[in-house]
Amino acid sequence: MLREAAPAKVNLYLHVTGRRADGYHLLDSLAVFGPAADGLALAPADDLSLTLEGPFGAALDAELDNLVLRAARALAEAAGMPARAALRLDKRLPVASGIGGGSADAAAALRGLGRLWGLGLGEARLAAIAAPLGADIPVCVASRPARMQGVGEVLSAAPAIPGCGLLLVNPGVALATPAVFKARAGGFTPPAALPAAWPDAAAMAACLASLRNDLEAPAIALCPMVAEVLAALRALPGCLLARMSGSGATCFGLFADAAAARAAAMRLPGEWWRDAGGLYGGAT
Ligand SMILES: C[C@@](CO)(OP(=O)(O)O)[C@H](O)COP(=O)(O)OP(=O)(O)OC[C@H]1O[C@@H](n2ccc(N)nc2=O)[C@H](O)[C@@H]1O
Numbered sequence: 001m002l003r004e005a006a007p008a009k010v011n012l013y014l015h016v017t018g019r020r021a022d023g024y025h026l027l028d029s030l031a032v033f034g035p036a037a038d039g040l041a042l043a044p045a046d047d048l049s050l051t052l053e054g055p056f057g058a059a060l061d062a063e064l065d066n067l068v069l070r071a072a073r074a075l076a077e078a079a080g081m082p083a084r085a086a087l088r089l090d091k092r093l094p095v096a097s098g099i100g101g102g103s104a105d106a107a108a109a110l111r112g113l114g115r116l117w118g119l120g121l122g123e124a125r126l127a128a129i130a131a132p133l134g135a136d137i138p139v140c141v142a143s144r145p146a147r148m149q150g151v152g153e154v155l156s157a158a159p160a161i162p163g164c165g166l167l168l169v170n171p172g173v174a175l176a177t178p179a180v181f182k183a184r185a186g187g188f189t190p191p192a193a194l195p196a197a198w199p200d201a202a203a204m205a206a207c208l209a210s211l212r213n214d215l216e217a218p219a220i221a222l223c224p225m226v227a228e229v230l231a232a233l234r235a236l237p238g239c240l241l242a243r244m245s246g247s248g249a250t251c252f253g254l255f256a257d258a259a260a261a262r263a264a265a266m267r268l269p270g271e272w273w274r275d276a277g278g279l280y281g282g283a284t
Pocket residue numbers: 011014023024025026027029097098099100101103133134135136137150151152177178181245246247248
């Protein structure tokens with residue numbers, strides 16, 4: 001039995017820089033990972049199967065073509081072998097919530113099956129197999145901070161991220177990514193100018209404050225509760241920056257460290273989903 005973590009992707013800023021002829025949008029975004037994660041367990045089997053568990057497992061019962069199974073089939077096809085594995089997904093990330101849960105699951109399946117099947121494929125090869133399945137999957141393959149450009153598949157080094165804490169909050173309303181892009185009005189935003197490193201969380205927050213998430217306004221138009229979540233985050237002690245991730249509705253608060261993020265999480269209304277801690281694989 002193998003296990004892979006599928007950490008949430010958080011867009012610290014997201015500029016829509018243009019639009020391709022096929023309608024997809026060109027982006028400039030800085031993605032970091034965690035603190036929340038789905039979990040994928042993989043075992044050898046004679047055919048391909050997926051069972052769902054965890055707090056949001058039932059939300060995917062009606063999903064006929066889970067991204068985990070699509071990723072498994074795409075990898076098997078690329079490797080020229082039958083797709084055989086018993087997969088169990090512990091679904092802890094809210095579905096359709098701007099933190100790339102489905103993409104993280106697909107990336108975890110590619111990494112885990114690569115190991116289970118002994119394929120020896122590197123991250124770049126897995127990301128290339130992943131790209132046709134979803135714009136967010138390539139960045140999730142490494143699950144390390146990265147700058148995303150193109151439609152999300154052009155990855156480059158992120159500035160060195162200082163120790164910090166994140167608080168993720170979702171009001172329980174699913175937002176479909178295409179609907180949010182469609183509701184966007186106005187022009188385009190140029191790519192950000194980023195330093196090589198930020199010395200601490202406060203400096204990172206000050207720099208990010210000069211940037212934006214261009215999908216925040218259209219998401220608020222579709223789901224006004226996003227504005228409530230942002231106001232509640234901004235009012236928390238120690239919150240250095242509050243912003244929506246991806247196409248929403250999950251928002252994040254940035255804190256000096258994991259302990260400050262966890263303490264702030266306890267002060268939020270009880271009915272909202274939240275998770276707090278340090279970055280996945282990072283210093284806190
Ligand atoms: C907005 C972002 C930012 O990281 O995150 P989420 O909100 O999904 O987490 C991503 O670009 C989402 O990536 P992903 O969710 O994989 O998108 P896909 O399945 O490829 O596309 C879903 C739909 O979103 C729109 N789309 C997506 C990506 C992009 N660069 N331009 C787009 O216009 C298109 O309408 C597309 O049909």
